[in-house]
Amino acid sequence: MKKDSFFQKDGVKTLLASLISILIGMLSGVVVIIIVGIFNESISAGGIWDGIRLVFLGIFNKARDAATGTLMFGFNPTYMGNMLFRAMPLILTGLSVAIAYKTGLFNIGAPGQYLAGTCATLFLALSIPTSSVPAWLVWLIAFLGGMLAGALWGCIPGLLKSLLNINEVIACIMTNWLSASLVTWFFDMSSLKNVLEGTKTGYIYKTSMVINDVIVDGVQTVAGSSIPEGATVLATRGGVATSKMGLDILFKGSQVNGGFIVAVLLAILFYVIMEKTTLGYQLKACGSNRFAAKYAGIQDRRNIVLSMALAGAMAGAAGSLYSLSGNTEFFWTTYQSLPAVGFTGIAVALLAMNNPIGVIFSGIFMSYLNINGQQLTNLTAYNEYITDVIIAVIVYLSAFSLIVKTWLNHKRKKKTVSPAGGAAAHKEEVQG
Amino acid sequence: MENHQTGSPEYVIEMIHITKEFPGIIANDDITLQLKKGEIHALLGENGAGKSTLMSVLFGLYQPEKGEIRKNGQVVRISSPNDATALNIGMVHQHFKLIDVFTVLDNIILGAEDTKCGFLSRKAAREKVKALSEKYGLKVDLDAKIEDITVGMQQRVEILKMLYRDNDILIFDEPTAVLTPQEIDELMQIMKNLAAEGKSILFISHKLNEIMEVSDRITVLRKGKYIGTVNSCDTNKQDLSNMMVGRPVQLVVDKKEATPGEVVLDVSHFTVPGRIHHRNAVNDVSFQVREGEIVCIAGIDGNGQTDFIYGLTGLERVSGGKAVLCGQDITRQSVKKRGSNMSHIPEDRHKHGLVLDFTLEQNMVLQNFLEPEFQKGQFIRFGAVREYANKLINQFDVRSGQGAVTRVRSMSGGNQQKAIVARELDRDKKLIIAVQPTRGLDVGAIEYIHKQLVQQRDSGKAVLLVSLELEEVMSLSDRILVMYEGEIVGEFNPKETNVQELGLYMTGAKRQQRREGR
Numbered sequence: 001m002k003k004d005s006f007f008q009k010d011g012v013k014t015l016l017a018s019l020i021s022i023l024i025g026m027l028s029g030v031v032v033i034i035i036v037g038i039f040n041e042s043i044s045a046g047g048i049w050d051g052i053r054l055v056f057l058g059i060f061n062k063a064r065d066a067a068t069g070t071l072m073f074g075f076n077p078t079y080m081g082n083m084l085f086r087a088m089p090l091i092l093t094g095l096s097v098a099i100a101y102k103t104g105l106f107n108i109g110a111p112g113q114y115l116a117g118t119c120a121t122l123f124l125a126l127s128i129p130t131s132s133v134p135a136w137l138v139w140l141i142a143f144l145g146g147m148l149a150g151a152l153w154g155c156i157p158g159l160l161k162s163l164l165n166i167n168e169v170i171a172c173i174m175t176n177w178l179s180a181s182l183v184t185w186f187f188d189m190s191s192l193k194n195v196l197e198g199t200k201t202g203y204i205y206k207t208s209m210v211i212n213d214v215i216v217d218g219v220q221t222v223a224g225s226s227i228p229e230g231a232t233v234l235a236t237r238g239g240v241a242t243s244k245m246g247l248d249i250l251f252k253g254s255q256v257n258g259g260f261i262v263a264v265l266l267a268i269l270f271y272v273i274m275e276k277t278t279l280g281y282q283l284k285a286c287g288s289n290r291f292a293a294k295y296a297g298i299q300d301r302r303n304i305v306l307s308m309a310l311a312g313a314m315a316g317a318a319g320s321l322y323s324l325s326g327n328t329e330f331f332w333t334t335y336q337s338l339p340a341v342g343f344t345g346i347a348v349a350l351l352a353m354n355n356p357i358g359v360i361f362s363g364i365f366m367s368y369l370n371i372n373g374q375q376l377t378n379l380t381a382y383n384e385y386i387t388d389v390i391i392a393v394i395v396y397l398s399a400f401s402l403i404v405k406t407w408l409n410h411k412r413k414k415k416t417v418s419p420a421g422g423a424a425a426h427k428e429e430v431q432g
Numbered sequence: 433m434e435n436h437q438t439g440s441p442e443y444v445i446e447m448i449h450i451t452k453e454f455p456g457i458i459a460n461d462d463i464t465l466q467l468k469k470g471e472i473h474a475l476l477g478e479n480g481a482g483k484s485t486l487m488s489v490l491f492g493l494y495q496p497e498k499g500e501i502r503k504n505g506q507v508v509r510i511s512s513p514n515d516a517t518a519l520n521i522g523m524v525h526q527h528f529k530l531i532d533v534f535t536v537l538d539n540i541i542l543g544a545e546d547t548k549c550g551f552l553s554r555k556a557a558r559e560k561v562k563a564l565s566e567k568y569g570l571k572v573d574l575d576a577k578i579e580d581i582t583v584g585m586q587q588r589v590e591i592l593k594m595l596y597r598d599n600d601i602l603i604f605d606e607p608t609a610v611l612t613p614q615e616i617d618e619l620m621q622i623m624k625n626l627a628a629e630g631k632s633i634l635f636i637s638h639k640l641n642e643i644m645e646v647s648d649r650i651t652v653l654r655k656g657k658y659i660g661t662v663n664s665c666d667t668n669k670q671d672l673s674n675m676m677v678g679r680p681v682q683l684v685v686d687k688k689e690a691t692p693g694e695v696v697l698d699v700s701h702f703t704v705p706g707r708i709h710h711r712n713a714v715n716d717v718s719f720q721v722r723e724g725e726i727v728c729i730a731g732i733d734g735n736g737q738t739d740f741i742y743g744l745t746g747l748e749r750v751s752g753g754k755a756v757l758c759g760q761d762i763t764r765q766s767v768k769k770r771g772s773n774m775s776h777i778p779e780d781r782h783k784h785g786l787v788l789d790f791t792l793e794q795n796m797v798l799q800n801f802l803e804p805e806f807q808k809g810q811f812i813r814f815g816a817v818r819e820y821a822n823k824l825i826n827q828f829d830v831r832s833g834q835g836a837v838t839r840v841r842s843m844s845g846g847n848q849q850k851a852i853v854a855r856e857l858d859r860d861k862k863l864i865i866a867v868q869p870t871r872g873l874d875v876g877a878i879e880y881i882h883k884q885l886v887q888q889r890d891s892g893k894a895v896l897l898v899s900l901e902l903e904e905v906m907s908l909s910d911r912i913l914v915m916y917e918g919e920i921v922g923e924f925n926p927k928e929t930n931v932q933e934l935g936l937y938m939t940g941a942k943r944q945q946r947r948e949g950r
Contacts, residue, residue, distance in 0.1 A: 277811055278812055288789045289787045292784050292798065294747060294784075297766065299768075
């Protein structure tokens, strides 16, 4: 048996295929920037050049020089940290889609699971009084509760698929909207709506905000962080946020927190489960050939539900960690739209070819494009939709990357044509 | 050997020094095939020998890298099936290309319709088809729909399709694989009639009996190479199989008298509901299998054998009756539980037997990855898995590109089947269910699998074999049960019956009155 050289390894080829897709996607973005620049009178040649640089390097941008107006580049801890912060939910929803895919299921229900996680987490984090329960414990309960809610929401299409053989895509789409409406309804009834910050209506309290339940003149009311004079404090809620875990020192002025580390750990955990354990083996066997799994005595129905539950838990964790970061706000009238982060998870998983470790990097990459798009909007006459175009092209091409991989395979085969022993293998190919 | 540099008009088709490469493989390596007018020329070879590729080249589906094709001594270029049709070359594919909901007549004229002012005119066509079917003894009902007629008749429709297009070079790609013994006899007669009328026939097969019976000359291919062309009257089955495999092959299964012992499997009044129709797929089936014997269920495909095995192995639910395996009622047990006493070589190796995108070693432990031998605290013991897989690979001679880490999808059908056989036999269970264990395999692999099954029988295992190949049924089994429309219609001792008698029971023409409780 001949040992494969570095470039002939399957994993390396997968990575190369993804990188080629990314490169083509970025170049298409450049083409769009140039075309838009040419036809838009307010953009000069210099503006086009700025746009191109920002698409690639927006994250290293340090604003325009006050005197000359030229862009300055260098390490920018705020953007870098924000990139990781935004990558966190993307990694988790990407993980959600990837896990389901390994079991042969297409989890398009990540947005609904994300909302379920958000809802459970906000309720738990803002309702358990931190005056009697330590804040770290409230955080943990809220996080686990969010994951559980996501898992339960993922179970619904899983159960429908395994018991009644209803296509999971349809069930997922319906549960998405069910979730959005339910969440809206729950918050509409709740006392967690943020009406105290003057103009801010329609938002839920941030989890980091301290809320006091007080009695003023014998009447119980909810006070914000400030306590009115002469009031008696009944209980204190809120003030729960994910620990920064020192990341705030590394990335000054950014929103990043320990949630990113949790996301990365979960990705590694799933890599281990999928590749090293009997559970992963069973899930993959079900995904790859459900009939053979059944033949071998693997409980295919149970595994389908389990896989959707795990996928839902990850999407739930994404929503949970995002709201627990403390400074994020949740606009509760969601029934008009679903969280985009859930759908972007599909792109993240596709780009990573459903590899849990790959998801970490593709999640970061998506958020990098996002930050660059923001820079483009802030500093030039372009808008951030250019980056949406790039992401769209990359998503298309990541499906294409399988073709790129086949092409890479082909190149290798041509080099090593062996006359002997190949005829049998060929017959399979032709029949297949 | 004849000199094939000069185009001789003696040959109606000549394929000279054909070389066809695919990435990584040479499927046809310098192959020469010459077809005389009015002869039946058999193309013999194992799976993957390059027979189908060669015929695809002739039919215009592939372009060869080297070599040329001549018709009546003239060099021709065939770059698409349309070119082939224009040269009067027709092909009956292994899987028929018919439209189920069309009538026989419509299927025959499809693609070569006569029209009048844009409207289909069937009248002339009907006359022509009628004349052809009378001339060659091809009995068909022109107004029946394809879905309502037998496989044998469907094949006759395919042949009529070729004749309707005035083809005089007819390619038959493994035509007998789907037929009953009686239908095979009819087909042989039809082929002889066609040749007598001056049609030239290329006949692809790996069944030696048929080739010896019907062909005039035989060309043998092995691993993409040309081995030789012989006259049928100058050769015999043993020589042919040696040429085909490249080593001496044992054609007859060598086995001692069976010594049946305790009852291992006792099936009584077993009933499995049909998946499509309302009537039962398996109806009130009762029999026993003892240790040390091979019991075979014979029958034409689709008579309930598959459903019976699904019910017995737990892949489908059973609606009545019961099955007792080693003293345990398994009728309602899970697949996993049943697996503790039975191993199962499934009918469809791609659907049930293998996870094609897994590696060979992952497939080798598909049934027993949960055993403590292969896992510790739910973590797979990769070292143990590799060691076990390599043991089986060596023991059962499973060949693949990269050994234990080969993707099973890239392996040949024979080796995929060997991998399943290795996995199932090594599990060492009391009952072995083997469903068409040699389907689509070549002589060498068949010989090997038959030997293994007999060996298992001799070591005291009970073997339940389901097979569509009567030759296999006759040579391997100790007892034969014939299944027709979901019922056992006869029980035979292979020494006291013959293929013709079995054929009558398989087609429902006869049935035995079986004693109750068997």
